[in-house]
Amino acid sequence: MVLGGLIGLAGCALFPLLWMLSVSLMPPGAADTLPPPLLPQHPTLANYRVLFAQDGMGRYVFNSLLVASVTTLVSLGLNLGAGYAFAKLHFVGRERLFQLLVGALVLPAQVTMMPLFLLLKWMGLVNTYVGVMAPMLVTVFGIFIVRQYARSLPDELLEAARIDGAGEGWIFLRVVVPLIKPIMVTLAVFTFLASWNDFMWPLIILTGQEHYTLPVALAALSREHAQDTGTMMAGALVTTLPVLVLFLVLQRHYIQGLLLGSVKG
Amino acid sequence: MRPQRLTGWLFAGPALAVMTVFFFIPVLGGLALSLTDFDPYALADWHNLRFVGLGNYLVLLERPAFWSALGNTLYFVVAGVPLTMGLALAAALLLNHRLARWQGAFRTALFAPVVTTVVAAAVVWRYLFNTRAGMINVALQAVGLQPVDWLGNPRWAMPTLILFAAWKNFGYDMVLFLAGLQAIDPFLYEAARLDGASAPRRFWHITLPMLAPTTLIVGLLTVAGYFQLFAEPYVITEGGPLQSTVSVLYLMYDDGFKWWHLGMASAIAFLLFALIYAVSFMLLRLARKRGAA
Numbered sequence: 001m002v003l004g005g006l007i008g009l010a011g012c013a014l015f016p017l018l019w020m021l022s023v024s025l026m027p028p029g030a031a032d033t034l035p036p037p038l039l040p041q042h043p044t045l046a047n048y049r050v051l052f053a054q055d056g057m058g059r060y061v062f063n064s065l066l067v068a069s070v071t072t073l074v075s076l077g078l079n080l081g082a083g084y085a086f087a088k089l090h091f092v093g094r095e096r097l098f099q100l101l102v103g104a105l106v107l108p109a110q111v112t113m114m115p116l117f118l119l120l121k122w123m124g125l126v127n128t129y130v131g132v133m134a135p136m137l138v139t140v141f142g143i144f145i146v147r148q149y150a151r152s153l154p155d156e157l158l159e160a161a162r163i164d165g166a167g168e169g170w171i172f173l174r175v176v177v178p179l180i181k182p183i184m185v186t187l188a189v190f191t192f193l194a195s196w197n198d199f200m201w202p203l204i205i206l207t208g209q210e211h212y213t214l215p216v217a218l219a220a221l222s223r224e225h226a227q228d229t230g231t232m233m234a235g236a237l238v239t240t241l242p243v244l245v246l247f248l249v250l251q252r253h254y255i256q257g258l259l260l261g262s263v264k265g
Numbered sequence: 266m267r268p269q270r271l272t273g274w275l276f277a278g279p280a281l282a283v284m285t286v287f288f289f290i291p292v293l294g295g296l297a298l299s300l301t302d303f304d305p306y307a308l309a310d311w312h313n314l315r316f317v318g319l320g321n322y323l324v325l326l327e328r329p330a331f332w333s334a335l336g337n338t339l340y341f342v343v344a345g346v347p348l349t350m351g352l353a354l355a356a357a358l359l360l361n362h363r364l365a366r367w368q369g370a371f372r373t374a375l376f377a378p379v380v381t382t383v384v385a386a387a388v389v390w391r392y393l394f395n396t397r398a399g400m401i402n403v404a405l406q407a408v409g410l411q412p413v414d415w416l417g418n419p420r421w422a423m424p425t426l427i428l429f430a431a432w433k434n435f436g437y438d439m440v441l442f443l444a445g446l447q448a449i450d451p452f453l454y455e456a457a458r459l460d461g462a463s464a465p466r467r468f469w470h471i472t473l474p475m476l477a478p479t480t481l482i483v484g485l486l487t488v489a490g491y492f493q494l495f496a497e498p499y500v501i502t503e504g505g506p507l508q509s510t511v512s513v514l515y516l517m518y519d520d521g522f523k524w525w526h527l528g529m530a531s532a533i534a535f536l537l538f539a540l541i542y543a544v545s546f547m548l549l550r551l552a553r554k555r556g557a558a
Contacts, residue, residue: 002364009356010374013432017377019400020389035403082280091273097281106542107292108493110514111534114303114527115294116287138284168272197382199496200514204522215384219500222388229392236385247380251373254380255440262441262482 017244024048024234031229047234055231057238059210060217063129065242067202067213068195071133075191076184078138083146084176088158098147101140109135113204120205131205132213136195142187145260149183150176186257189250196243214239295531303528321532331533333508334516335540337423341512342491345427349487350480352431353438358472360439361446372443376436383433387500390429391416394501416502419509426497426510434490438483445479446472481552485545492541513537 019038023031024047026040051057085091086098116135117126125131153176161171177184199215206212212220218235221227247254299321306313325331356375360368378386393400394415402412415425449472457467473480494512498504504511504519511519513533521530 002359002362003366005355005359006365006371009352009359010371013375013378013436016386016389016393016432017381019393020385023392032398034398036398036400038400078280078283081276085273085276089273089276091270091277094273097277101284104288104292106545108489108534108538108541110493110517111295111531111538112288112291113295114521114531114534115291115298117522118298118527119286119291119294134287137287138280143280168275172276193380197380199384199499200518203499204518215382215496218388219384219496222391222500223503232388232392236382236388240382240385243380243382244377247377248373251376255376258437258440259444262486
């Protein structure tokens with residue numbers, strides 16, 4: 001009975017995803033016949049060809065890859081530095097600043113969206129890649145999990161390096177970074193997925209198609225044009241497959257970050 | 266220790282600077298903006314901007330569209346959160362059961378909807394729940410039931426979104442519940458079994474109380490997330506039919522970025538924030554009273 005329940009639940013969880021895959025492989029128009037077929041009789045990539053040749057999907061894939069990769073790299077650098085500083089370096093106002101950051105967690109992103117738009121408009125960054133990335137470059141979550149992890153490093157190790165005359169930058173790169181690699185992977189997966197899947201902010205800041213990320217482009221396709229079911233399912237698959245694969249490969253790190261992040265609640 | 270102080274600022278400084286520019290200043294700016302009548306004229310020329318005090322907030326409280334959006338959002342939260350958490354707990358209990366097998370594979374499968382891009386999943390849902398040719402109605406008819414006008418009927422549109430959200434998000438809560446379950450001392454169950462307690466009694470008197478702190482955290486996270494409903498109605502129903510799925514954030518988006526009433530939109534954002542804060546605070550108080558946290 002336990003196994004039956006699990007199989008049933010897993011079936012419900014996976015059915016929409018498998019259906020998406022199946023319909024995306026049907027010849028154009030085949031999914032719109034009644035009754036709708038469950039499996040493609042002659043699997044074909046025709047829908048994908050339409051998507052990339054007519055709807056310019058390649059451009060959106062490129063945009064999403066660029067935005068998510070750069071966001072991940074930059075935020076890794078910024079959050080690592082800050083997390084390490086809050087864990088191991090002593091500076092004036094450290095504790096109070098950290099409390100302020102944690103307190104800021106209650107503020108939902110949408111209260112910043114209108115003024116952020118005006119700020120970026122003033123900076124000339126509306127409808128640019130930098131504009132999409134701006135709010136994701138530093139996150140309290142990122143600083144928090146790096147700090148939690150870095151706190152477990154022994155102080156003696158850092159002190160020993162200092163006595164040997166090592167510079168702070170060298171200590172960070174050669175001593176600290178190799179030891180906190182696991183949390184770096186966790187943070188990187190989290191940031192990449194969050195950036196890739198983000199919808200509301202890119203929708204606001206991207207006013208022209210040329211910079212659209214995949215979710216924004218897909219939403220526009222589904223809202224504005226009457227699309228063939230097969231093409232839309234192919235679009236949905238292209239949008240979500242990269243993050244699903246990334247999750248499958250690195251899920252241990254992702255789940256760990258999720259558990260660490262919830263403790264903050 | 267003097268050089269180290271400087272080092273600390275050097276390492277934390279860049280992140281704090283970015284955060285100040287792109288988060289803290291906009292928060293204060295948003296509060297200020299919500300006290301102005303910022304509209305398309307102000308967007309063209311700042312001199313058209315006027316200070317209106319709490320005017321936007323007062324207008325909102327008399328605007329039927331705001332109350333209707335609030336009602337829709339509350340419907341989504343009140344029905345969606347228990348459904349999602351119930352599913353999550355059930356799935357976690359099954360995964361944690363001693364008769365369960367292939368836990369790793371099942372956990373991955375159940376978690377997959379969480380990492381799926383919400384817009385992509387919403388597009389799939391839109392076609393699955395299509396009234397005429399959608400797979401769901403075809404299946405209903407196959408077992409002799411009446412087809413439902415899922416996305417065309419104002420009474421069914423929100424339940425469809427709630428089903429979607431439960432499907433999409435229960436895996437997240439499940440992972441947290443699972444961690445909570447695994448932290449319960451197995452000795453408690455052994456002792457109860459020796460005392461002859463039945464499975465439902467063990468669940469009621471051991472599992473639920475021991476899980477209370479986890480349940481509180483999961484509840485707070487899920488409630489806060491569900492109040493911020495936006496992408497689902499934007500993609501699946503476009504706010505319709507008859508505005509029945511316009512959420513508070515949807516209203517904020519339309520006011521702010523369709524009509525460029527950024528002052529009014531900011532007021533909506535802060536009212537929503539106040540509401541989330543108040544509800545979270547009440548949940549915490551309730552939990553404290555019951556001794557859960």
